[in-house]
Amino acid sequence: MTETPPLLNVSDISLSFGGVHALTDVSCSVNRGEIFSIIGPNGAGKTSMLNCISGRYQPNKGSIRFREKELIGLRPNDRCTLGIGRTFQNLALFAHMTVLDNIMVGRHHLLKNNFLTGSVYWLFGARKEELRHRAEVEDIIDFLEIAHIRKSIAGTLSYGLRKRVELARAVALRPDLILLDEPMAGMNLEEKEDMARYIIDLNEEWGMTVVMIEHDMGVVMDISHRVMVLDFGKKIAAGLPDEVLANPQVKKAYLGEDDDEPAVDDAARTGEVA
């Protein structure tokens, strides 16, 4: 795996909003076929990182290369043709469309029909094309087990289902790299287990490389191949899940102090903070 160039190579990106440094010289690389997790406390810059990759934000410096191609400067809507898809932390479905149409929007860049051929649906192959993509979308619907809500309006669904529809829509892009922003936030255990299974299947059966932000440490440690930890916009650790978990800096920044360590007295703690 190390011989082939990484699928995604982020080098030294910095992003600041005025005086706030959301990201400072963050580098990482994601290899083809990996599940790569980004963790860190709230406000650490995880979503900013994802937004830089997906094009919502333009980093102030650094480079992001996907398959050796520079992404900075490209518009967000150019990225899906390159093979990058994403989901959002806060639901971002098209609330008034049916689930099916939501997922069909994901096929946008793969469809060729336009407003002219679309208007004469039956004449110049728009119908044929739509139906062919419909069949592929149905495969995704089957895989994510949302067949029963296919014709429901997305805005009327429960939270867990909406998350799943959003994943379906990102999968419909046929990306090589899929960016998942907290796919399990707000889910119960059963829904989390389902989601973890989908992510593993996406990775192993559908061959997608996954970059995931997630707060549930259990899930992250179980399914990730590699983990990167951000804190205050800086990368503080990266590596195998177990290594990262053992890293004292990570414990301090994110998971809290180890219980086994002798309790620090209050005076020392205030001194440390100050």
Added chain:
Amino acid sequence: MSSSAHARMNCGEFRSTYIQDTTIFPTPLARRTAIAAVIFLLLAPTFLNSYFLNLGIQIGYYGIAALGLNIVVGFTGQISLGHAAFFGFGAFASAWLNNATGLPVFFCIPLAGAMTMAVGLIVGIPAGRIKGLYLAIATLASQYILEDFFSRADWFTGGAYGAMANPFTIFGFEFNNDQRYWYVVLFYVVLMFLFGTNLLRTRDGRAFIAVRDHYLSAEIMGINLTKYRILSFGISSFYAGVGGALFGHYLGFVSAEGFTLLLSIQFLGMIIIGGMGSVQGTLMGTAFMVLLPELMEGGVGLFGHGSSGLMQALAYIKEMSIGLAIILFLIFEPDGLAHRWKMIKAYWKLYPFSY
């Protein structure tokens, strides 16, 4: 019904192919009803008098233009206060094309649509960048710029005198009265509404709705926001242009006074009453807006007999009833007639249960 047919009878509407699942009408019954309605309308000139045909023709050309407005406002989530100007531009463009080049009206109508689309694409450029109230003001500007253009561009519109519009002809046959023009409008209504429906169930139509519902994720899905916002204005203008051209060739004369902001607001009223983001609602809303003043007139005629004051106030009553209808719809049925119609259908289907 034969016994074999009975044995195969389903206890519901089942679709087993994707083709069956992507039809315009949800059930065969709905499709047959629509076809029956078109046949009924084809026969209408044989038994309706000119008064009703005139109303029907008005519903037709306003409906086409309103569908355009619904594409940009209801489906793409933009705002346009300049629709009447595009409607007028279509009317002038078709008359001008016909008068200046001698091209048959048959070809002038779609070409006028295309010309209006070109203007709409230019006017739509701000839409790629600004939103909401600011866009409303920008489109308002386009309304006034075009109105000014109508009154000054003598070569194009005849200026203060207006432009003559020849009747619609096919191989020398003139569609010069209500009975005949009815068919021209009916043809265009069916065509444009079919186009509209198809557009909205294919790639670019879905992109419009995606831009409306969540533009950030639409962008991630590969939708170029600027392109689709401008395109939506273009397509909307095409519909307005065709509607306007039909209007011009119906009246035989186009003058600049009719295409004011008031008409733009009336177009907005049509889609609010009919249902934003509903193709069939557009037609319902247009019919409502065209028929309401007539009903008012009828009502005043019935009850206001002898009261000259009421008769004198008729013009105001007509205007006010439209305003009142828009307000009442915004309060009680913001989703419009199309939604109400759905609720009624659901009610009958589920009766006596509430859901």
